[in-house]
Amino acid sequence: xxxxxxxxxxxxxxxxxxxxxxxxxxxxxxxxxxxxxxxxxxxxxxxxxxxxxxxxxxxxxxxxxxxxxxxxxxxxxxxxxxxxxxxxxxxxxxxxxxxxxxxxxxxxxxxxxxxxxxxxxxxxxxxxxxxxxxxxxxxxxxxxxxxxxxxxxxxxxxxxxxxxxxxxxxxxxxxxxxxxxxxxxxxxxxxxxxxxxxxxxxxxxxxxxxxxxxxxxxxxxxxxxxxxxxxxxxxxxxxxxxxxxxxxxxxxxxxxxxxxxxxxxxxxxxxxxxxxxxxxxxxxxxxxxxxxxxxxxxxxxxxxxxxxxxxxxxxxxxxxxxxxxxxxxxxxxxxxxxxxxxxxxxxxxxxxxxx
Amino acid sequence: xxxxxxxxxxxxxxxxxxxxxxxxxxxxxxxxxxxxxxxxxxxxxxxxxxxxxxxxxxxxxxxxxxxxxxxxxxxxxxxxxxxxxxxxxxxxxxxxxxxxxxxxxxxxxxxxxxxxxxxxxxxxxxxxxxxxxxxxxxxxxxxxxxxxxxxxxxxxxxxxxxxxxxxxxxxxxxxxxxxxxxxxxxxxxxxxxxxxxxxxxxxxxxxxxxxxxxxxxxxxxxxxxxxxxxxxxxxxxxxxxxxxxxxxxxxxxxxxxxxxxxxxxxxxxxxxxxxxxxxxxxxxxxxxxxxxxxxxxxxxxxxxxxxxxxxxxxxxxxxxxxxxxxxxxxxxxxxxxxxxxxxxxxxxxxxxxxx
Numbered sequence: 223x224x225x226x227x228x229x230x231x232x233x234x235x236x237x238x239x240x241x242x243x244x245x246x247x248x249x250x251x252x253x254x255x256x257x258x259x260x261x262x263x264x265x266x267x268x269x270x271x272x273x274x275x276x277x278x279x280x281x282x283x284x285x286x287x288x289x290x291x292x293x294x295x296x297x298x299x300x301x302x303x304x305x306x307x308x309x310x311x312x313x314x315x316x317x318x319x320x321x322x323x324x325x326x327x328x329x330x331x332x333x334x335x336x337x338x339x340x341x342x343x344x345x346x347x348x349x350x351x352x353x354x355x356x357x358x359x360x361x362x363x364x365x366x367x368x369x370x371x372x373x374x375x376x377x378x379x380x381x382x383x384x385x386x387x388x389x390x391x392x393x394x395x396x397x398x399x400x401x402x403x404x405x406x407x408x409x410x411x412x413x414x415x416x417x418x419x420x421x422x423x424x425x426x427x428x429x430x431x432x433x434x435x436x437x438x439x440x441x442x443x444x445x446x447x448x449x450x451x452x453x454x455x456x457x458x459x460x461x462x463x464x465x466x467x468x469x470x471x472x473x474x475x476x477x478x479x480x481x482x483x484x485x486x487x488x489x490x491x492x493x494x495x496x497x498x499x500x501x502x503x504x505x506x507x508x509x510x511x512x513x514x515x516x517x518x519x520x521x522x523x524x525x526x527x528x529x530x531x532x533x534x535x536x537x538x539x540x541x542x543x544x545x546x547x548x549x550x551x552x553x554x555x556x557x558x559x560x561x562x563x564x565x566x567x568x569x570x571x572x573x574x575x576x577x
Numbered sequence: 578x579x580x581x582x583x584x585x586x587x588x589x590x591x592x593x594x595x596x597x598x599x600x601x602x603x604x605x606x607x608x609x610x611x612x613x614x615x616x617x618x619x620x621x622x623x624x625x626x627x628x629x630x631x632x633x634x635x636x637x638x639x640x641x642x643x644x645x646x647x648x649x650x651x652x653x654x655x656x657x658x659x660x661x662x663x664x665x666x667x668x669x670x671x672x673x674x675x676x677x678x679x680x681x682x683x684x685x686x687x688x689x690x691x692x693x694x695x696x697x698x699x700x701x702x703x704x705x706x707x708x709x710x711x712x713x714x715x716x717x718x719x720x721x722x723x724x725x726x727x728x729x730x731x732x733x734x735x736x737x738x739x740x741x742x743x744x745x746x747x748x749x750x751x752x753x754x755x756x757x758x759x760x761x762x763x764x765x766x767x768x769x770x771x772x773x774x775x776x777x778x779x780x781x782x783x784x785x786x787x788x789x790x791x792x793x794x795x796x797x798x799x800x801x802x803x804x805x806x807x808x809x810x811x812x813x814x815x816x817x818x819x820x821x822x823x824x825x826x827x828x829x830x831x832x833x834x835x836x837x838x839x840x841x842x843x844x845x846x847x848x849x850x851x852x853x854x855x856x857x858x859x860x861x862x863x864x865x866x867x868x869x870x871x872x873x874x875x876x877x878x879x880x881x882x883x884x885x886x887x888x889x890x891x892x893x894x895x896x897x898x899x900x901x902x903x904x905x906x907x908x909x910x911x912x913x914x915x916x917x918x919x920x921x922x923x924x925x926x927x928x929x930x931x932x
Contacts, residue, residue, distance in 0.1 A: 223705055224704055224705035224706055225705065225706070226656055226705075226706055226707055226708070229653075229680075230656075230680040232706045232707075273916055275912060275913060275916065276916075298584075301581055301585075302784055306685065308666070309665075309910070309912065310664075310665030310666065310724075310910050310911065310912060311663070311665065311685070311687065311908060311909065311910035312685050312908075313908070313910045313912060313913050316787060316908040316910075316913075316921055317913065317918065317921070319787070320786075320787035320789055320921060323786050323787075324786060325584075325585040325784035325785060325786050326686075326784070326785070326786055326787055326923060327684070327686075327693055327696070327697065327784060328684060328685040328686050328693065328923075329682070329683060329684055329685065330661065330666070330667050330683040330684065330685045331681075331682075331683050332666065338682055338683065341682070342682065342697060342700075345697075345700055345701055345704050345706055346700055346704075348704060348706075349579055349700050349701075349703060349704020349705065349706070350578055350579035350580065350581075350704065351579055351580070351581055351587045351700055351703075351704070352581055352587075353581070369665075369912075429657055429680035429681070429682060430680060430681070431675075431678050431679060431680050431681055432671060432674070432675035432678075432681055434675055553666060553667075553668070553671040554666065555664070555665050555666035555668045555671075556665065557630060557664070557665060557668060557724075558630060558668050558671075558672065561628055561630065561631075563672065566671055566672070566675060568681060568683075
């Protein structure tokens with residue numbers, strides 16, 4: 223039976239499978255350490271479009287196309303799409319995925335949106351409401367800077383605590399046991415495998431709450447989010463009765479170098495040492511020394527493309543057996559920032575295991 | 578067993594109950610035809626706050642407080658909160674409900690968000706992941722005008738097709754059979770009833786998809802949303818094998834007078850005549866002739882407060898037995914509007930029945 227676990231966690235009776243996924247990134251991400259792992263790297267960051275927003279929409283469209291194609295599916299094979307992005311009124315989503323005409327449940331959790339969309343996707347499948355769903359999120363450096371900070375043309379200086387919003391979108395096809403069986407037998411030339419395997423499965427989730435330490439610096443998102451990540455991780459360990467060493471990796475979304483230090487310190491105060499297991503998608507995706515990205519990568523796309531291209535690959539190859547994937551979000555907005563308000567954080571955790 | 582129905586609908590095995598709800602509105606809504614039915618009417622639209630955004634956050638906070646109190650519950654009795662609003666990065670939510678520290682799943686579907694939050698709430702409960710959840714949405718006339726159109730100080734003229742964003746928030750406590758039993762036995766003086774009854778139950782849902790007829794007029798949201806409402810209603814009738822006359826009322830969120838005409842015409846072309854059953858929350862909430870609200874009310878709060886104060890009351894009193902509640906959303910954004918883009922629509926349908 224599906225169940226609630228402790229205060230904020232849930233466990234599906236049967237694991238929900240990530241059948242396949244797609245990742246599309248911009249040029250900078252393509253030049254980074256994970257560059258060769260992404261499914262598609264744009265020739266430039268406009269992706270053939272006329273505006274940054276349209277380019278981000280294009281990212282979502284392409285990521286969903288890749289995830290569906292690699293799963294041997296058509297849009298009509300999917301019950302729902304859980305989708306979101308960072309822009310006001312989630313416009314990358316509204317204009318990106320409408321072409322597929324899949325019933326849409328729009329989500330918003332800032333950069334934690336990837337975790338939220340997967341959580342709701344699992345609920346819908348494990349709850350018996352769908353066989354297959356798609357979860358997609360995106361971000362774009364230029365549309366995000368325009369939305370949250372300064373016009374690029376202004377050439378604003380960035381402090382070392384600033385992160386670089388990832389231009390990218392990751393899409394995931396989730397399915398139940400039946401969907402997996404049908405996927406196994408499909409002849410999908412793209413994947414060039416004799417028998418299709420699910421990339422990983424999701425066996426548990428902890429839903430985060432808003433945590434606000436009062437930080438107001440939009441150039442230090444890592445510090446804004448770290449307390450939320452600490453809160454969700456602590457709650458996860460309590461609800462599951464688990465310890466950091468039960469996971470091969472504990473992977474946050476986009477804390478960057480500053481946020482990582484804050485998270486490790488905060489959790490140490492709570493009695494958990496995750497310094498051995500911790501990995502941050504924002505730190506992995508760029509070579510900070512060479513690429514001038516300062517604290518690391520950030521954005522909805524950061525955790526999504528790193529999950530698709532790198533984390534799932536490690537799970538597929540059984541280098542890791544069980545990881546905790548914790549997309550982190552800073553609930554920043556231009557309006558509240560200009561009104562002198564803080565940047566609250568939120569983070570959701572998912573247990574991913576090899577199949 | 579919970580099930581998927583047709584292309585876009587779902588049916589929980591057991592109905593999910595709306596245990597109780599709360600509605601908070603501004604002065605204009607308080608002076609409208611439904612004024613006496615709302616739980617709380619503000620003395621002015623600032624609600625004791627310093628900014629419009631903060632006032633909208635306050636609306637959410639108060640609505641959730643009312644819904645919880647009227648259900649005899651504390652925040653910790655609730656597993657998840659599904660919440661959203663119209664503002665960029667859902668800031669009314671981020672700053673409104675954090676005080677309750679309930680694990681948050683943020684949603685965005687423009688003015689259809691009330692329907693989306695209830696849909697996901699039902700999924701989480703019927704799926705066995707929660708006993709009780711809260712669903713809350715809000716809008717505020719002044720924060721919405723600032724976000725989407727012109728500063729109020731500018732005194733812009735409004736065409737007759739324009740709608741008036743409702744200042745209000747509606748919150749709903751959903752629960753399963755067990756939660757209902759526990760609620761029945763509670764001594765809640767506020768409700769002054771000998772035995773608590775659920776206000777209604779949710780027995781089915783149809784998830785909408787993005788429908789874009791290419792309309793670009795941010796002063797005619799009704800016409801932008803009507804095609805989406807028509808699409809969702811047609812899909813609902815097909816999936817459920819039902820007809821308009823199977824429902825006592827078919828209640829859209831905020832189409833207003835222009836959108837209502839478009840919807841009825843579009844559905845007539847598809848072979849469904851809903852002219853007898855149709856009601857629109859946006860038309861009900863204001864007296865258009867006296868209150869100068871033109872086409873009607875709109876916003877996330879419009880359908881939410883009308884559901885809480887009026888629709889659920891009719892179901893409680895068994896004046897209606899079964900209605901189709903269809904919050905409608907226009908996926909408008911300032912950025913895409915300024916780039917000359919259209920306003921796509923989305924709508925979700927829920928079957929509400931008397932208990």
